[in-house]
Amino acid sequence: MNELSKPARTSTDALLAFSRGEIGRQRAMDALGIGYGELLDRLAERRLPLPQLPKAEVDRMADTMLELLDQAGR
Amino acid sequence: MSRRVVLLIPDAGPLISLAKADRLRLLLAPGLPVVVADQVLFEATRDTRHEDARRIAEFVRAYPDAVLKFRTAVGDAAAARRAAGETGRQKGQGEAAVAELLARLDEITQAPDDPVLLLYEDSDVATKRFVLPGNVHLLSTKAFLVGLERRGTIASADEVWAAIEAAGRLPAPETRDQPAVGGSRW
Numbered sequence: 103m104n105e106l107s108k109p110a111r112t113s114t115d116a117l118l119a120f121s122r123g124e125i126g127r128q129r130a131m132d133a134l135g136i137g138y139g140e141l142l143d144r145l146a147e148r149r150l151p152l153p154q155l156p157k158a159e160v161d162r163m164a165d166t167m168l169e170l171l172d173q174a175g176r
Numbered sequence: 177m178s179r180r181v182v183l184l185i186p187d188a189g190p191l192i193s194l195a196k197a198d199r200l201r202l203l204l205a206p207g208l209p210v211v212v213a214d215q216v217l218f219e220a221t222r223d224t225r226h227e228d229a230r231r232i233a234e235f236v237r238a239y240p241d242a243v244l245k246f247r248t249a250v251g252d253a254a255a256a257r258r259a260a261g262e263t264g265r266q267k268g269q270g271e272a273a274v275a276e277l278l279a280r281l282d283e284i285t286q287a288p289d290d291p292v293l294l295l296y297e298d299s300d301v302a303t304k305r306f307v308l309p310g311n312v313h314l315l316s317t318k319a320f321l322v323g324l325e326r327r328g329t330i331a332s333a334d335e336v337w338a339a340i341e342a343a344g345r346l347p348a349p350e351t352r353d354q355p356a357v358g359g360s361r362w
Contacts (some may be wrong), residue, residue: 123299125303126300127303138192139292143338146341153336154318155319161322163313163315163316163322164320167218167293167313167320167323170291171181171327172209173291
């Protein structure tokens with residue numbers, strides 16, 4: 103392993119780990135020394151997906167949101 | 177009797193991702209008051225070199241009655257330090273402002289048990305630990321979009337999500353359709 107390749111590998115690792123949901127947003131931003139907007143840009147450049155919650159959890163949250171909007175008369 | 181529900185944005189994440197896709201106005205679609213901590217708003221808008229920061233600032237300016245900036249002691253202290261010459265990123269101040277905001281929820285809701293929807297990025301919901309009062313409900317950005325899709329506000333949550341993911345691949349509007357410096361070979 104060439105020493106010079108390590109920083110690039112670390113950046114890629116942080117991006118991949120974030121995309122896979124293995125590390126949090128703040129940790130990825132700290133590892134890369136960038137803000138969230140730039141983190142989104144780098145994911146996009148590499149065609150990596152944004153981490154998402156499991157569908158069941160997303161659906162449960164959406165259910166709660168709709169229930170509360172009904173209660174609010176919205 | 178209807179209850180007042182507040183959409184609380186404790187972190188810049190959802191603002192930035194929706195700004196990337198130029199869909200910030202979706203936050204207003206449910207017709208709820210949108211509350212953002214002052215320090216979070218500062219962090220989301222301070223670097224105007226980024227289009228998303230400019231979009232967020234414009235969005236907040238355009239809807240002052242719907243998007244409410246919540247003044248915190250943390251935000252005041254951070255502003256005072258900036259005025260005294262502190263520069264660079266004020267790490268941890270956004271999180272501190274959120275903690276203060278959650279401790280002062282009674283100043284945001286009309287009744288103590290009024291529901292609050294707390295909007296975070298999916299990645300934060302997955303990796304942070306939350307200890308929340310019973311009337312506060314976590315909502316991820318994707319779940320918010322799915323909720324809007326089910327209400328018929330948007331055609332597809334997946335389409336908006338894909339637009340967020342793709343936004344960084346697009347040249348910023350100010351650089352689109354500009355001739356390349358020195359010409360282009362194709």
